[in-house]
Amino acid sequence: MPGVHKKIEIVGTSPLSFSDAVKKAVAEASKSIRHLEWFEVKEERGRIRDGEVAEFQVTILIGFKLEHDPGHS
Amino acid sequence: MPGVHKKIEIVGTSPLSFSDAVKKAVAEASKSIRHLEWFEVKEERGRIRDGEVAEFQVTILIGFKLEHDPGHS
Amino acid sequence: MPGVHKKIEIVGTSPLSFSDAVKKAVAEASKSIRHLEWFEVKEERGRIRDGEVAEFQVTILIGFKLEHDPGHS
Amino acid sequence: MPGVHKKIEIVGTSPLSFSDAVKKAVAEASKSIRHLEWFEVKEERGRIRDGEVAEFQVTILIGFKLEHDPGHS
Amino acid sequence: MPGVHKKIEIVGTSPLSFSDAVKKAVAEASKSIRHLEWFEVKEERGRIRDGEVAEFQVTILIGFKLEHDPGHS
Amino acid sequence: MPGVHKKIEIVGTSPLSFSDAVKKAVAEASKSIRHLEWFEVKEERGRIRDGEVAEFQVTILIGFKLEHDPGHS
Amino acid sequence: MPGVHKKIEIVGTSPLSFSDAVKKAVAEASKSIRHLEWFEVKEERGRIRDGEVAEFQVTILIGFKLEHDPGHS
Amino acid sequence: MPGVHKKIEIVGTSPLSFSDAVKKAVAEASKSIRHLEWFEVKEERGRIRDGEVAEFQVTILIGFKLEHDPGHS
Amino acid sequence: MPGVHKKIEIVGTSPLSFSDAVKKAVAEASKSIRHLEWFEVKEERGRIRDGEVAEFQVTILIGFKLEHDPGHS
Amino acid sequence: MPGVHKKIEIVGTSPLSFSDAVKKAVAEASKSIRHLEWFEVKEERGRIRDGEVAEFQVTILIGFKLEHDPGHS
Amino acid sequence: MPGVHKKIEIVGTSPLSFSDAVKKAVAEASKSIRHLEWFEVKEERGRIRDGEVAEFQVTILIGFKLEHDPGHS
Amino acid sequence: MPGVHKKIEIVGTSPLSFSDAVKKAVAEASKSIRHLEWFEVKEERGRIRDGEVAEFQVTILIGFKLEHDPGHS
Numbered sequence: 001m002p003g004v005h006k007k008i009e010i011v012g013t014s015p016l017s018f019s020d021a022v023k024k025a026v027a028e029a030s031k032s033i034r035h036l037e038w039f040e041v042k043e044e045r046g047r048i049r050d051g052e053v054a055e056f057q058v059t060i061l062i063g064f065k066l067e068h069d070p071g072h073s
Numbered sequence: 074m075p076g077v078h079k080k081i082e083i084v085g086t087s088p089l090s091f092s093d094a095v096k097k098a099v100a101e102a103s104k105s106i107r108h109l110e111w112f113e114v115k116e117e118r119g120r121i122r123d124g125e126v127a128e129f130q131v132t133i134l135i136g137f138k139l140e141h142d143p144g145h146s
Numbered sequence: 147m148p149g150v151h152k153k154i155e156i157v158g159t160s161p162l163s164f165s166d167a168v169k170k171a172v173a174e175a176s177k178s179i180r181h182l183e184w185f186e187v188k189e190e191r192g193r194i195r196d197g198e199v200a201e202f203q204v205t206i207l208i209g210f211k212l213e214h215d216p217g218h219s
Numbered sequence: 220m221p222g223v224h225k226k227i228e229i230v231g232t233s234p235l236s237f238s239d240a241v242k243k244a245v246a247e248a249s250k251s252i253r254h255l256e257w258f259e260v261k262e263e264r265g266r267i268r269d270g271e272v273a274e275f276q277v278t279i280l281i282g283f284k285l286e287h288d289p290g291h292s
Numbered sequence: 293m294p295g296v297h298k299k300i301e302i303v304g305t306s307p308l309s310f311s312d313a314v315k316k317a318v319a320e321a322s323k324s325i326r327h328l329e330w331f332e333v334k335e336e337r338g339r340i341r342d343g344e345v346a347e348f349q350v351t352i353l354i355g356f357k358l359e360h361d362p363g364h365s
Numbered sequence: 366m367p368g369v370h371k372k373i374e375i376v377g378t379s380p381l382s383f384s385d386a387v388k389k390a391v392a393e394a395s396k397s398i399r400h401l402e403w404f405e406v407k408e409e410r411g412r413i414r415d416g417e418v419a420e421f422q423v424t425i426l427i428g429f430k431l432e433h434d435p436g437h438s
Numbered sequence: 439m440p441g442v443h444k445k446i447e448i449v450g451t452s453p454l455s456f457s458d459a460v461k462k463a464v465a466e467a468s469k470s471i472r473h474l475e476w477f478e479v480k481e482e483r484g485r486i487r488d489g490e491v492a493e494f495q496v497t498i499l500i501g502f503k504l505e506h507d508p509g510h511s
Numbered sequence: 512m513p514g515v516h517k518k519i520e521i522v523g524t525s526p527l528s529f530s531d532a533v534k535k536a537v538a539e540a541s542k543s544i545r546h547l548e549w550f551e552v553k554e555e556r557g558r559i560r561d562g563e564v565a566e567f568q569v570t571i572l573i574g575f576k577l578e579h580d581p582g583h584s
Numbered sequence: 585m586p587g588v589h590k591k592i593e594i595v596g597t598s599p600l601s602f603s604d605a606v607k608k609a610v611a612e613a614s615k616s617i618r619h620l621e622w623f624e625v626k627e628e629r630g631r632i633r634d635g636e637v638a639e640f641q642v643t644i645l646i647g648f649k650l651e652h653d654p655g656h657s
Numbered sequence: 658m659p660g661v662h663k664k665i666e667i668v669g670t671s672p673l674s675f676s677d678a679v680k681k682a683v684a685e686a687s688k689s690i691r692h693l694e695w696f697e698v699k700e701e702r703g704r705i706r707d708g709e710v711a712e713f714q715v716t717i718l719i720g721f722k723l724e725h726d727p728g729h730s
Numbered sequence: 731m732p733g734v735h736k737k738i739e740i741v742g743t744s745p746l747s748f749s750d751a752v753k754k755a756v757a758e759a760s761k762s763i764r765h766l767e768w769f770e771v772k773e774e775r776g777r778i779r780d781g782e783v784a785e786f787q788v789t790i791l792i793g794f795k796l797e798h799d800p801g802h803s
Numbered sequence: 804m805p806g807v808h809k810k811i812e813i814v815g816t817s818p819l820s821f822s823d824a825v826k827k828a829v830a831e832a833s834k835s836i837r838h839l840e841w842f843e844v845k846e847e848r849g850r851i852r853d854g855e856v857a858e859f860q861v862t863i864l865i866g867f868k869l870e871h872d873p874g875h876s
Contacts (some may be wrong), residue, residue, distance in 0.1 A: 001449055002493065004444065004448060004449065004451070004462060004463055005448070005449040005451055006449070007447040007449065007497070008225065008447075008449055009126075009223070009225065009226040009227070009228075009280070009447075010223060010224070010225055010226075010285075011220055011223065011224040011226065011282065012223055013222065013223070015373065015490065016092070017090065017092035017382065018091060018092050019092070019381070019382035019383050019384070019421060020437045021420050021499035022418060022421075023417070024223060024483075025223055026413055026416070026417060026418050027416065027417065028223035028285060029223075030416030030417070030485075031416075035415040036416060037412070038410060038411065038412050038413060039410065039411050039413060039418070040408075040409075041409035042112075042387075043111045043113075044112065044113075044114035045111060045411060046095065046098055046111065046112050047110070047111050048110055048111060048112060048135070050098060050136040050426055051099070051103030051104075051109060052096070052100065052101065052103070053095060053096050053099050053112070055096060055221065056095075057225070059378070061369065061447070063449065064121065066448075066466060067404075067509065074370075075159055075201065075408065076159065076160055076169060077156060077157065077159070077171055077174035077175075078157040079154065079155065079156055079157070079415075080155040080156075080157065080205070081155075081298065082155075082298065082299040082300075082353070083296060083297070083298055083299075083358075083417035084297040084298070084299065084303075084355065085296055086294055086295065086296070090382065090384035090385070091383060091384050091406075092414055097296060098296055101296035101358060107301070108370065117405075118340075118403060118404065118405045119387065119403065119404050120402070120403050120404065121391055121395075121403060121404060121427070122399040124391070124395030124396075124401060125388070125395070125406070126387060126391050127389060127434070128294065129384060129387075129391050134155070136157065139156075139174060143218070143363065148305055148347065148556065149305065149318060150302060150303065150304055150305070150317055150321075151302070151303040152300065152302055153285065153301040153302075153351065154301075154305070154560070155301075162238070163236065163238060163528065164238050164529060165238070165528035165529050165530070165567060166525070168564060168567075169563070170278035170352065172259075172559055172562070172563060172564050173555070173562065173563065175261035176562030177557075177562075182559040182562060183558070183559055184556060184558050185556060185557050185559060186555075186556045187554075187555035187556065188556075189260075190259075191257060191259045191260065191356035192248075192257065192258050193256070193257050194255040194256055194257060194258060194266060194281070194536050195247055197245070197246065197247060197249030197250075197255060198242070198246065198258070199241060199242050199245050199258070202238060202241075207301070209303065212302075213318060214513065214564060215346065219535070227444065228444065228445040228447075228499070229442070229443070229444055229445075229504075230442065230443040230445065230447075230501065231442055231480060232440055232441065232561050234444070235530070236528065236530035237529060237530050238530070242444060244442055247442035247504060250444075262551075262552075263552035264549060264550065264551045264552065265533065265549065265550050266548070266549050267547040267548055267549060267550060267573070268539055269477070269536065270537070270542075270547060271534070271537060271538065271541070272533060272534050272550070274440065274579030275530060275533075277536075283581075293669050303696065308675065308676070309601065309675075310602060310670075310675060311600070311601035311602050311640060311677035312675050314630065314637060314640075315636070315637050318632055318635070318636060318637050319635065319636065322632075322635030322636070323635075327630040328635060330627045330629060330630065330631050330632060331629065331630050331632060332627075332628075333627075333628035334631065334699075335697075336698035337695060337696065337697045338679065338695065338696050339694070340645070340683055340694055340695060340696060340719070342682065342688075342695060343683070343684065343687030343688075344680070344683060344687070345679060345680050345683050345696070346648070346675060346680075349711040352610055354632070359620070365727070366776040367597055367628060367639065368597065368614075369594060369595065369596055369597070369612035370594070370595040371592065371593065371594055371595070372593040372594075372643065374595075374736065374738075374739075374791070375734060375735070375736055375737075376735040376736070376793065376795075377734055378733065378734070381776065389734060390734055393734040393796060394734075395599055396648065406614075409608060420732065424737070425604065426593070431594075431731055431744065437769065439804070440803060442794060443747070446842060450782055451828040452839065454749070455747065455749035455751070455820065456748060456821060457819070457820035457821050457822070458858060460856060460859075461758075461856050462856070464851055464854070464856050465854065465855065468851075468854030468855070469854075472794050474854060475850070476848060476849065476850050476851060477848065477849050477851060478846075478848045479847035479848065481770075481771075482771035483768060483769065483770045483771065484736050484752065484768065484769050484771075485737060485767070485768050486756055486760075486766040486769060486792070487759030489756070489757065489761075489809055490753070490757065490760070491752060491756050494749060500851070503860075505849075513816055513858065514816065515813060515814065515815055515816070515827060515831035515832075516813070516814040516845055517811065517812065517813055517814070518662065518812040518813075518814065518862065519812075520663065520664040520665075520666075520718070520812075521661060521662070521663055521664075521723075522661065522662040522663070522664065522720065523661055524659055524660065524661070535661060536661055539661035539723060540661075542707065570664065572812070574814065577813075577831060586785065587712075587743065588743070588758035588759075589740070589741040590738065590740055590741070590743065591740075591789070592739075593739075593742065601674065601792055602671070602675060603674035603675050603676070603772060606703065606710060607709070607710050609696070610705055610708070610710050611708065611709065611711060614705075614709070614798055615773060619734065620708060620716075621682040621705055622702060622703065622704050622705060623693045623702060623703050623710070624700075624701075625700075625701035625702065625707060628732040632688030645739070646705070647741065648760060650740075653713060656734055665809065666809065666810040666811075666812075666864070667807060667808070667809055667810075667869075668806055668808040668809070670806065670807070681807060682807055685807035685869060686807075686864065693822065712805065716810070726843055730804065737869075746822070747820065747822035747823060749822070750823050756863075773843075773844075774844035775841060775844065776825065776840060776841065776842050777840070777841050777842045778833075778839040778840055778841060778842060778865070779828055781829070781830065781831060781833030781839060782826070782830065782833070783825060783826050783829050783842070786825075788823060
């Protein structure tokens with residue numbers, strides 16, 4: 001990965017699984033940032049409602065190549 | 074989350090996945106504690122048998138609101 | 147501190163400060179457990195509402211001497 | 220917190236206390252970002268001048284809901 | 293270890309060694325909880341008196357199988 | 366687990382989920398090492414392509430009983 | 439450092455050394471953000487090709503003073 | 512901060528707050544060391560008496576410029 | 585320690601103490617690897633049976649000088 | 658422990674055990690510092706010679722009350 | 731990086747710099763293992779002699795693709 | 804390293820590289836302490852000025868043998 005990259009920290013959620021929450025986070029980030037290359041899981045948590053898991057939450061760092069403006073990503 | 078909460082540490086297991094192991098842990102804890110609100114994944118491990126994953130084990134902290142007796146939860 | 151002690155994990159909240167949130171957590175725990183001796187800060191977080199800090203949240207471990215029944219504290 | 224959130228890392232300062240430094244950081248961030256929801260303390264440091272604490276510095280992660288453009292927050 | 297387990301955090305002390313402090317903690321916990329299965333060392337500290345080690349203190353997490361009531365262990 | 370064990374560090378990948386990546390890693394390791402007993406998740410990452418998760422990567426430590434030659438496992 | 443600062447996470451690369459990779463990351467970030475003040479090394483990795491180090495990669499947090507718009511940096 | 516600095520580890524206490532405990536630690540250290548420049552919080556704990564927080568304890572690293580004799584500071 | 589070294593991760597067990605478990609691990613590793621030089625404790629755990637410590641388990645990293653073949657150690 | 662304390666970092670060694678290495682470190686430190694109150698284990702390592710543990714090494718932080726001169730302890 | 735990879739832990743040394751020590755470690759490992767792909771720095775230490783740095787030591791994890799036999803790498 | 808050692812925490816700086824900053828720290832410490840034996844890197848940071856790295860800062864722990872007076876080193 002030559003060049004300079006930036007990482008941003010995103011939290012995805014899913015009622016299904018941690019892996020699905022990661023997919024949700026990546027899909028949302030890709031709407032506004034191009035060239036996403038990798039992610040790193042930093043934290044896994046979730047919400048409970050009525051005694052059952054209602055939501056899996058995964059905090060990931062997403063890395064992408066800086067093109068013009070690191071401040072604006 | 075105003076008020077005082079307590080966290081307990083529970084290990085759930087599942088032959089299917091880490092996410093399913095979390096569900097098992099939460100379901101079991103909810104049998105005796107009311108008002109479970111969130112969980113935090115602390116550790117993911119597992120057991121291997123005959124060269125295959127036999128069991129996913131997830132240690133989670135479960136948070137719930139203290140009502141009357143923090144010592145007894 | 148001769149003898150055997152137990153630590154439980156409590157989350158206190160306060161609109162004022164982290165230190166006040168600790169006091170709240172200790173005060174609540176002392177309602178049902180005797181002989182609390184020390185606390186250790188594990189995590190500091192909080193909730194934001196309308197662009198301002200609405201709540202300081204502090205997770206602490208509280209240590210106390212075991213007397214008869216470690217399971218029930 | 221359904222949906223996708225982002226966390227940014229902000230350092231607040233105050234001559235008074237760590238809790239006040241958090242308030243300063245949140246207030247500043249709220250000037251340009253809507254829907255701030257929570258913060259997590261990551262580091263507490265400070266500057267000393269003439270043998271006295273001159274400034275409390277707190278690094279926090281601030282979480283908020285992504286609306287249109289994760290790259291631009 | 294199929295099923296759901298719980299971990300509690302216990303501090304054992306001994307004038308002899310860290311290993312003996314672990315034994316003390318486990319022996320005390322077993323008085324009121326059945327089915328203790330494993331322990332994990334989390335912290336080792338101690339007290340000094342008159343320039344000599346007076347007490348080894350070991351904080352351990354003890355895991356045991358949940359039977360009926362996770363809240364009450 | 367009496368006796369002496371060794372842990373090796375393996376990275377499994379899967380297009381499906383973290384749990385599947387663990388299964389892949391264990392299956393591959395079991396081709397050349399006997400008596401695999403447990404695994405511990407150390408890191409979860411992944412690769413992104415065209416704005417979607419292309420690969421879940423899980424680094425695990427795999428523990429197995431040493432028989433004759435710790436150096437050669 | 440009175441006032442409020444922000445930290446962003448940048449990965450620099452260099453075929454020469456870790457220190458040079460840091461310089462590359464800072465130089466790139468300074469193209470679009472003013473008032474960079476300090477950096478903190480978070481991770482050092484690299485890529486290997488043909489049995490030799492092909493690239494040193496350093497992840498750093500870069501701190502700078504917030505002026506108008508924390509969301510856009 | 513050109514030149515070489517040293518850090519020492521000090522524990523301050525206060526019945527009021529963590530921030531006040533930091534001030535106490537810095538004030539005491541400044542009695543015998545010149546040129547204290549910064550501090551870093553490493554640990555926050557405290558003592559409980561009669562069910563209330565009796566003492567906030569903060570362990571900080573204090574940095575100062577080495578002048579003549581690093582061993583004697 | 586000029587030259588290149590390798591570290592492997594070994595788990596030793598003992599019914600007596602953590603220190604004895606380390607000795608067991610080192611003795612076993614030395615049967616097949618020459619030039620062991622140092623160890624680093626990474627984790628201390630254990631098994632409980634009938635309410636008593638049945639086994640101390642210590643995970644250590646063992647360092648030794650690479651001679652001909654790093655892959656085969 | 659009202660008042661201000663200092664912690665220093667000492668490495669003790671012993672051919673016997675980790676606990677004995679701690680005793681050695683404390684005994685040596687007490688020769689020149691009064692009022693040692695507690696220690697915290699930070700790291701456990703050791704040296705191997707001829708395939709056997711030759712030396713247990715324990716790094717501890719030792720806390721003691723500051724009296725006149727924090728710089729000179 | 732589809733497929734299964736393994737990581738081994740190697741310590742490189744150099745009288746010049748940390749970056750050079752990494753190069754030494756990678757070069758040595760590549761003598762007996764094919765397809766080395768990346769490294770991760772885990773620890774940086776060194777030896778001092780006559781009041782000067784005599785040796786930079788870097789512990790790295792080296793990742794490579796498993797081909798036939800994970801146990802023998 | 805039989806005997807008892809002490810570690811002190813020193814921050815070296817250099818406009819050139821992290822490795823040079825370590826050399827500066829060791830050289831300064833050796834002016835007043837004899838028998839320095841090893842160092843451990845704890846933190847790498849730096850200062851930025853005019854969009855370029857102005858200073859590499861490395862915090863190291865330096866270990867040396869205690870001779871007469873641990874308090875005075």
